[in-house]
Amino acid sequence: MKKARYPIILAVMISCFAANAGGAAHKMSPEESVVRSTYARVTFAAQLGMLWHAVELDEGWPGLNDGLALSKAMNEQVRFDLTDFKVGELKDISAASWTSLIEGPVDVLFIHFVEMPVGFTKSNKKRDFYITYADAAWKPAAPTAIETLEERAHTSPVPSVNDVMRSLRKPNGGGEWTRYASYSVVASLRERSISYRATFLFSANGGEILPLDYATGMGIAPLVKTTMYPSALVDTAFREIPFVQAWILSSEIKGCKNSSQPEVCCDPVTGRCGIASEDLQRSLGTQIDPDTRSLLPSRLPKEKNKKEEK
Numbered sequence: 001m002k003k004a005r006y007p008i009i010l011a012v013m014i015s016c017f018a019a020n021a022g023g024a025a026h027k028m029s030p031e032e033s034v035v036r037s038t039y040a041r042v043t044f045a046a047q048l049g050m051l052w053h054a055v056e057l058d059e060g061w062p063g064l065n066d067g068l069a070l071s072k073a074m075n076e077q078v079r080f081d082l083t084d085f086k087v088g089e090l091k092d093i094s095a096a097s098w099t100s101l102i103e104g105p106v107d108v109l110f111i112h113f114v115e116m117p118v119g120f121t122k123s124n125k126k127r128d129f130y131i132t133y134a135d136a137a138w139k140p141a142a143p144t145a146i147e148t149l150e151e152r153a154h155t156s157p158v159p160s161v162n163d164v165m166r167s168l169r170k171p172n173g174g175g176e177w178t179r180y181a182s183y184s185v186v187a188s189l190r191e192r193s194i195s196y197r198a199t200f201l202f203s204a205n206g207g208e209i210l211p212l213d214y215a216t217g218m219g220i221a222p223l224v225k226t227t228m229y230p231s232a233l234v235d236t237a238f239r240e241i242p243f244v245q246a247w248i249l250s251s252e253i254k255g256c257k258n259s260s261q262p263e264v265c266c267d268p269v270t271g272r273c274g275i276a277s278e279d280l281q282r283s284l285g286t287q288i289d290p291d292t293r294s295l296l297p298s299r300l301p302k303e304k305n306k307k308e309e310k
Helices: 002-019 030-055 067-075 161-167 242-251 277-284 290-295 302-309
Strands: 079-089 109-122 125-138 177-189 192-203 209-212 264-267 272-276
Touching: 030 067, 030 079, 030 109, 030 125, 030 177, 030 192, 030 209, 030 242, 030 264, 030 272, 109 290, 125 177, 242 272, 272 277
Parallel strands: none
Antiparallel strands: 079 177, 109 125, 177 192, 192 209, 264 272
């Protein structure tokens, strides 16, 4: 029974995604699929961030020595319930109020995107394994409350969609923003939640995407297209840490690989992200450099550590 502890705890994480996906089981436009996958990646990245801080032995974060506390912290990470999607051509709503696309609090939820190499050096040769994650937190209240779009409406006219589009930056590849996907959000983190409306804009050829999520201060933007493969965990000796091993196995997902690069892929219908099975099996089939195991003793449970020392 003791060996099953981590898989049972981590199975709860998988069920959380399925529970949030009830409203997504319908014929989905490509734009809605992009939006849902992006927010699913944010949740996955935030959970991965909690795990990475534990592996790095960062102070002030739940550690590997308490699997229950770490699992709880991962499960309580930010998640987004998305409903009421409106998708179409911007030209068809040019005269509509901007608040039909964007409404609610501004810059209240901090999403810090991190992508960094983790280097291992052997015989003066360094090899980097990458980790991508996010830290999520509520921002402290400012001395003066941040105005919402509703509050601004009392003192100044609310612009139309066309007014805002004229002042908005153009796609980097040229052309115009032509399509939109607008939706309602309930963002939850620990015991607090907020509701608002946000929008993704799409360029003419669909090659560029601009997420307008004011509540997160646009912090979700880097997660629209990132592959986010956790090489630092699956390609190194860190994968032999019991908690990490259980997380890896529970995070494998089949049938959603899209990129030629190793990736974390997401199912927009279920809202679940995971490590693409094809990439994970390739990583697990590659032998670990035994020299990297020198990092393990301080990260293994005390009981296992004592056995290894004997």
